[in-house]
Every structure is written in C-alpha cells, then in structure tokens.
Amino acid sequence: MSWTSVLCQSHFLSLPNNPPQSSELNAKFNVQGLSLLKRCKSMEEFKQVHAHILKLGLFYDSFCGSNLVATCALSRWGSMEYACSIFRQIEEPGSFEYNTMIRGNVNSMNLEEALLLYVEMLERGIEPDNFTYPFVLKACSLLGALKEGVQIHAHVFKAGLEGDVFVQNGLINMYGKCGAIEHASVVFEQMDEKSVASWSSIIGAHASVEMWHECLMLLGDMSGEGRHRAEESILVSALSACTHLGSPNFGRCIHGILLRNISELNVAVKTSLIDMYVKSGSLEKGLCVFQNMAQKNRYSYTVIITGLAIHGRGREALSVFSDMLEEGLAPDDVVYVGVLSACSHAGLVNEGLQCFNRLQFEHKIKPTIQHYGCMVDLMGRAGMLKGAYDLIKSMPIKPNDVVWRSLLSACKVHHNLEIGEIAAENIFKLNQHNPGDYLVLANMYARAKKWADVARIRTEMAEKHLVQTPGFSLVEANRNVYKFVSQDKSQPQCETIYDMIQQMEWQLKFEGYTPDMSQVLLDVDEDEKRQRLKHHSQKLAIAFALIQTSEGSRIRISRNIRMCNDCHTYTKFISVIYEREITVRDRNRFHHFKDGTCSCKDYW
C-alpha cells in the first residue's frame, strides 16, 4: 500500500513514518496533507497531524505551511499561540500569512498583537493589501485607537485603496468607534457605491455617539435611495434612537418593518424592541415581547427589570430578577441598577437594602456611583435622611451632584432643612448651578419662614442669571403632539380649554378635591396662587385631551420635569371622574393613573 493511499483513507494516525523521497511525491503529499488538515476537528487532532508533517520533513512547503497557520489561527478550536509558533517558523511569510495572523489575533481580541504584526509587516517591506486594512482597522476600532487609525488611513491612501468598499467600511467603523463621527461621515459621503454594511456602519456610528436624530435621518436616506433593505443591525440602532428620542410612533413603524422583512427576530432586536416599548410607555407590549422570547440573556433581563422599575412595579421586577438568577445568568452592575431603582421607585426599603448587600457580598460587584444614587434615593424617600447622608459620607467614591440632589429632594419631601442645606451646598461646590436646585432650597427656606435666606438665594440666582427652565407637558391627540406650558394661552382652542378647566374644577370639588398650594413658589397672595395652580401645563394638557380624544381612550402625557403634588392628586381625581387611564411620563419614570389611584402609590 502506498503512503498516499493511506492518507486518502483519511486517518492521520496511519501516516507512514518514512518520508517520501521524490519531489513529485512531496507535492502530492501537500495536497493530501492539506485535506487532512482541513478535516481536523480539534486542537488535539491538529497537533498530531502537524507533528506528522514535521516528521515527514514537509513543513517548509509554503502552501501547506500557510494553511497550517490559517487553520490553527482561524478555526473555532484554534489556538493563537500555536498558530504563532508555526508562523514564526516560516522563513519568508508573505501578506497571506500576515493577514491570517492579524485576523486570528483580532478575532481572539489580541488587538495590540495584531497591530504589532501590521507594523512588522511594513518593516519587512511586505505590502498590506485590501484584506489587511479591514482587519487592522477593526483592531483600532476595538481599541479606540484613533491616532493609529488615522495613520492607517494615510497608508490606505498611499496604497491607493481608498476606493475599496471594504476598506471604507472599516474606516467608517474605526472613526465611529473612536468617536470621530465627522471623519466617519466624510468617508461615507465620498463612497461611490455604498453597501448595506456602509449604511449599517454609519448609522451605528451615529448611534454610538448618541446622535439619535441623525440615525433616523440616515435610515430615511437609505430607504429613500431604495437600493438596500434595512437589516436587523440597522433597525436595532434605529430602535435605540426611538427609545432615546421618546418617539413611540416611529418605534412602532420600525417594529412593522421588522415583522414584514425578518422572519425570526434575534435576541438583540427583541431586546431593543422591549426597551423601546417600555420606555415609551407600553409596559404591557414590552412584557409581551419578553414573555415570547425563546432565549433571554443579561441584556433582555436588564431592559425588562429596568422597565418594570420605571413603571413602579417593584415586586414584579424582583421576581423577574430571581428568574434571571435561577436561569443561571450572572448579574452585573447594570442589572443591579435596575433592581435597586425598582426597589426605590416602589418604596421597597428592606428589599433594596438586602439587594445592595447581595450585590456586594454575594455577587462581588463593586457598587458604582449609580448604585449609591439608588440607595440614597431609596433611603431618602423613606425618610431615612440621616442614614442616606451617612451612606454618602461613607462612599469610597466621590459623590456626584446626582447623589446629593437625591438627598436634597428627599429633604424637601421630609422637611429637613438642616441636611438639605448640606446637600445643596455640596451640589454647588461641584460647580453645578441648576436653577431647580436653588429653587428647592429657596422653597425649603420659605416653608421654614426664613425669609432672609429666601432673599439671599434669589439674589444669588439673579447674579448667576439662573432662570428656571419652564415646565411643559406634551400630549398626543389626533395624531399630533401638542405642547403646553403653565398658563398657556397660545393654543387656538384656548377658550374651550379654559372653560373645560372650570368645569373640571367644579366636578373635582364635588368629589372632595382641595388644591394643594404648598409647592407654588411664587411670592403672591393665596388667590393668585390658586389661580396659577389651576393652569399648570399638565392640567391644560389633560383638559385639551379630554376634549379632543374619544371617550374612554387613554391619555398620554410627557413632561420635562416632575409634576407637583397638586397635579398628581388632581390627575388621580380626573382618572376616576372621567373614567380615563392617564399615563404621565416625567424625567425618571411613568405614572399610571387609573380609578383614582396612581401606580407610584404616591411614592415618587
């Protein structure tokens, strides 16, 4: 039996021990050896084949050698170290060998190594080609190495490859990941022939620097061109844009596109969908998608837990969290932010404290500033002001304005001027000068009848030219969004709205509502205060929606700032009197008013 036929029988263990003598046989061996190589299914098997080839003295055939490296570097079971050791034995590696090694290193995230190989290649006078650049660019993008990326871009020009579509895509990604979005756009715009990958890259790049509006514009441009159909990755970026822009209508359109074009949505897409629905107010839709997911991962659990949290459904959030642990998924810091904020929004003090302990001691996560923020919030809302303050003082990281602001607003709710002053002072010390914080402090002084301090704060505000951003409420009706500010008279139906307010007021009184003026900051008499309170933006928006939308339909309102206590109570009454579900979204969470109660259980 000749040795070649033994080889053809495919088992390397039957390789002969005597190397063939003639060069013709040697060449034949390479063909057989190669097919053998390619059939390897594990590193173990591969090493044995390799040993045999070495023993047969056939290694230095460059074709076979290259394939050895390629197989070892690129297959799923490959080992980069081993590939490297073979690579280093090749006397004159060419661009194929370097490309292979660079790619293998990028795949296994040895990014610096990949770049070093690229440099070595240049030093040895080996010309990188159109397959080299996409990989080294990817290494730069994963490293966020803008400086190196720019250099490589220069090399691309020198090599005359700036028109290669794959190189261009690589450049767009590299610039995008390094945050140099203008450069990414320049490359993109200069492309003659854009591929779907180019669109995906440029849209993803805009998403990664949070240019949400541009994301959606680009998607529009792409569809307008009509040459490429949006694929999953693009739509994930677009969904994320909708979520951040709070644009549920557009989000629903994208859901439609997905359903029409893609048969089975992947985990990433479903996760973005859930996030979009939940953050734009449709918790139920989000839950529905979540429950229909065959496989879930950390991301999916995070969005649903965070979603339940912002809707005030703390208990359910905790139960989903325990499902997650039961599934064997390890929680990370982000999931815990969701869990803790769920506790804080729902007033689950003991559970929150317990989770904070588990996070540190069971799951060995170092609490971040956000976790501390949640805990301060949790304790503060529950009236444990001293505890919250002590926690801040004991933090191993420097507290930021967000943490102090949580404490400040807790002090406002629980009327603790002493700690409130400390909190405010610390915010100002961080060079944060938000009119809102000054006003909260002024309000607390006013309540304590410390008029001199009120005046002092007001002068300070004037000196710093701080003007409070006016609160507004957005409401959807007749497929349009209408904006109301307090005391708004700019709407054409203004009179009807104010008449409606009168009518509502009458009914409210009948049901036992009394205006709560404690949060009106203006220095005016009681009558004037009462008058002002009546026409807060949210009330105008509700009146408008009651007139404009069909009976029994849900009213959705978005606000830029928290609503005052009075608007909260008022809306509860309206929900029962007019039999409407009303959803109000403020900066942090959703309030669902129904049958006279709010999902936040007056705890927000």
Place this chain on the structure above:
DNA sequence: CTAGGGTTAG
C-alpha cells in the same frame, strides 16, 4: 493552489 472583509441591544 490558500483565508478573508461591517454591525446589533441594557
């Protein structure tokens, strides 16, 4: 004669 190119969520 060889391998190979982009991207996705909290």
